[in-house]
Amino acid sequence: MGVGFMANSRDDVGVRLQQAALGLFRERGYDQTTAAEIAARAGVTERTFFRYFPDKREVLFDGESRLEAALAASIAEAPDGLGALDMLFRAFRSVQSLLEGNRPFSGPRHEIISSTPALHERELAKIAALTDALAEALKARGVPDLQAALAARAGVAAFAHATSCWLEDPSLGLGDRIDLAYRELGELLGRG
Amino acid sequence: MGVGFMANSRDDVGVRLQQAALGLFRERGYDQTTAAEIAARAGVTERTFFRYFPDKREVLFDGESRLEAALAASIAEAPDGLGALDMLFRAFRSVQSLLEGNRPFSGPRHEIISSTPALHERELAKIAALTDALAEALKARGVPDLQAALAARAGVAAFAHATSCWLEDPSLGLGDRIDLAYRELGELLGRG
DNA sequence: GCCGCCGATGTCAGTGACTGACATGCTATA
DNA sequence: TATAGCATGTCAGTCACTGACATCGGCGGC
Numbered sequence: 001m002g003v004g005f006m007a008n009s010r011d012d013v014g015v016r017l018q019q020a021a022l023g024l025f026r027e028r029g030y031d032q033t034t035a036a037e038i039a040a041r042a043g044v045t046e047r048t049f050f051r052y053f054p055d056k057r058e059v060l061f062d063g064e065s066r067l068e069a070a071l072a073a074s075i076a077e078a079p080d081g082l083g084a085l086d087m088l089f090r091a092f093r094s095v096q097s098l099l100e101g102n103r104p105f106s107g108p109r110h111e112i113i114s115s116t117p118a119l120h121e122r123e124l125a126k127i128a129a130l131t132d133a134l135a136e137a138l139k140a141r142g143v144p145d146l147q148a149a150l151a152a153r154a155g156v157a158a159f160a161h162a163t164s165c166w167l168e169d170p171s172l173g174l175g176d177r178i179d180l181a182y183r184e185l186g187e188l189l190g191r192g
Numbered sequence: 193m194g195v196g197f198m199a200n201s202r203d204d205v206g207v208r209l210q211q212a213a214l215g216l217f218r219e220r221g222y223d224q225t226t227a228a229e230i231a232a233r234a235g236v237t238e239r240t241f242f243r244y245f246p247d248k249r250e251v252l253f254d255g256e257s258r259l260e261a262a263l264a265a266s267i268a269e270a271p272d273g274l275g276a277l278d279m280l281f282r283a284f285r286s287v288q289s290l291l292e293g294n295r296p297f298s299g300p301r302h303e304i305i306s307s308t309p310a311l312h313e314r315e316l317a318k319i320a321a322l323t324d325a326l327a328e329a330l331k332a333r334g335v336p337d338l339q340a341a342l343a344a345r346a347g348v349a350a351f352a353h354a355t356s357c358w359l360e361d362p363s364l365g366l367g368d369r370i371d372l373a374y375r376e377l378g379e380l381l382g383r384g
Numbered sequence: 385g386c387c388g389c390c391g392a393t394g395t396c397a398g399t400g401a402c403t404g405a406c407a408t409g410c411t412a413t414a
Numbered sequence: 415t416a417t418a419g420c421a422t423g424t425c426a427g428t429c430a431c432t433g434a435c436a437t438c439g440g441c442g443g444c
Contacts (some may be wrong), residue, residue: 013392028253035430045394050431115372117317124316125309150353150376156344184342188277189381205421226400237423242402 014052016042021059026108030116034192045086057122060109063102063132064126075137088134088155089182092162096175099163110167131156158185193201197275208234211250218300222308232382249314252301255294256318259323261289267329276335280347281374282328288367302359323348350377 020041024033035056039049053059074091082090099106113119135152139145162177172180212233216225227248231241245251266283274282291298305311327344331337354369364372 035431036429046430047395047432048393051393054431056430083380120320121313121317124320125313128312128316146357147376147380150350150373151380152352153349154346154377154380158342159348161342161345181342184339185346186381188275188339188343188346189378227402228400238401239403239424240422243422246402248401 013042013044013048017044017049017052018062019061022108022112025112025116027059039174054170057119060113060119061122061126062092064130067095067098069131070098070135071130072137075134075141078141084138084147084151085155085185087138087141087143088151089178091134092155092159092178093175096178100174104169107167127156127160154185158182205234205240209236209241209244210254212249214304217252217304217308217364221309222304223286223320249311252311253304253314253318256322259287260322262290263322264325264329267326267333276330276339276343277347279330279333280343280351281370283326284347284351284370285367288370292366295359299359319348319352335354346377350364350374 017038021033021038024038024041032191035049036046038056038059039046042049049059052191071091071094074088074094078087078090113123131152134156135148138148138151145152159178162181163174165181166172166177209230213225213230216230216233217276227241228238230248230251231238234241241251263283266286267279270279270282305315323344326342326348330340330343335343350373351370354373355366357373358364358366358369
C-alpha cells in the first residue's frame with residue numbers, strides 16, 4: 001500500500017483530518033466549522049471525511065477505545081480478592097501515565113469539548129460506554145451483576161471527577177487527583 | 193389569550209407535539225420519523241415544531257426541569273448536620289412518588305430513549321446538568337466545592353442506577369431501588 | 385510487460401434537521 | 415372599528431450526512 005504522495009504529508013488521512021479539525025475548532029469554534037472545511041484542510045473531500053468518521057463530532061474521540069481496552073485489561077488481570085471499587089481504582093491508576101502522556105493534546109481538546117454542548121454530549125456518551133464496559137469486566141471477575149453496574153457507575157463518576165479536576169487545575173498530578181477522589185469517596189459514606 | 197379553536201383540540205400545541213412525537217417514535221422509530229411528520233400529526237407546521245423545541249430530541253425531555261427543581265428544593269430545606277450523600281438521598285426519596293406517578297409515560301419513553309443512541313446521548317446530558325445543579329445545591333448548604341461535585345456525581349450515579357433498574361424490572365418499587373442503591377453504595381466501600 | 389481486480393477517493397444528487405426573514409391572520413384592547 | 419401584538423405559516427437557504435456510481439492507481443496473475 002504505497003502512499004502515492006498525498007499533498008503535503010505521509011500521515012494517514014484519518015490523522016490529518018483529526019489535526020485539521022482540532023485546529024479549525026480552536027480557530028473558529030466547532031459550530032462555525034463545516035465538515036467540508038476540515039476535509040479541505042486535510043486535502044480530501046467532504047465525502048472522505050465521513051468515510052473516516054461517522055459524524056462530525058466523532059473526529060475528536062479516538063483514544064476512547066484504547067482507554068477502555070487498557071482499563072478492562074487491568075481489571076481482567078487484577079489480583080483476586082479485591083473489592084469491586086479497588087479493582088476499578090487499580091485500573092484507573094494503571095492508565096495514569098497513558099493519560100498524562102497526551103495531556104498536550106487533551107488539554108485543548110477538553111477546552112473545546114467543554115465549551116461546545118454537542119461535543120459535551122458525545123463525551124458523556126463515551127463515558128457511559130466506558131461505564132458499561134467496566135461493569136462487564138467486573139462481572140467477568142465474579143462481581144454480582146447489580147453490584148458491578150453500581151460500582152462501575154460510582155467508580156467512573158469518581159474517575160471522571162478526578163480527570164476533570166486534573167485538566168482544569170494543573171497544580172496536582174492525575175495520580176494525586178485519583179487518590180484524592182478515592183479517599184473523598186470513602187469519607188462520603190464514613191460521615192453520613 | 194383565548195384559544196381560538198385549534199384544529200382538533202384545546203390542548204397546548206407543545207403538549208400535542210409531545211404526544212404526536214411519542215406516538216410516531218413508537219410506531220416507526222425515532223430515525224424514521226421526521227420533524228415535519230410530528231408537526232403534521234399535531235396539526236402545525238414543521239417551523240412551529242422548532243419554535244416549541246430547539247431540536248427534535250428535546251421533545252422527549254421536559255419533566256427534567258421540574259425534577260431538578262424538586263431535588264434542589266429538597267436539598268435546600270434539608271435539616272442541618274446531614275452529610276452530603278444523605279442530603280442527596282433524602283432528596284431522591286422525596287421525588288419518588290413524583291416519578292412513580294408518571295411511570296405510564298416514562299415507561300415507553302425510556303424504551304425509545306434506550307434504543308436510540310441520539311436520544312440516549314441527550315438523556316446523559318440531562319443527567320449531567322442535574323448533577324451540576326445538585327452540586328450547586330450542596331455548595332449552598334456549605335459542602336466544600338470539590339466534595340460537593342464528587343458527592344453529586346456519585347449520588348446521581350446511584351440514583352440513575354436505581355431508576356434504571358426500576359424501569360426495567362418492575363418487581364421492586366422505586367423507593368426500594370433507591371434504598372438498595374444507598375445500601376450497596378455503602379457496602380462498596382465497607383469491603384474493599 | 386499487460387490485464388483485470390480492488391480499495392481509496394472523487395463526484396453527484398438527495399434527504400432531513402434546523403434557521404432567519406418576512407407575510408398573515410386572529411385576539412385583545414382602546 | 416382600528417390597531418398593536420403574538421402565534422403561526424411560508425419560503426429560501428445552510429449544513430450534516432448518505433447512497434450510487436465513476437475514476438484512478440497499485441498489485442497479483444498470467
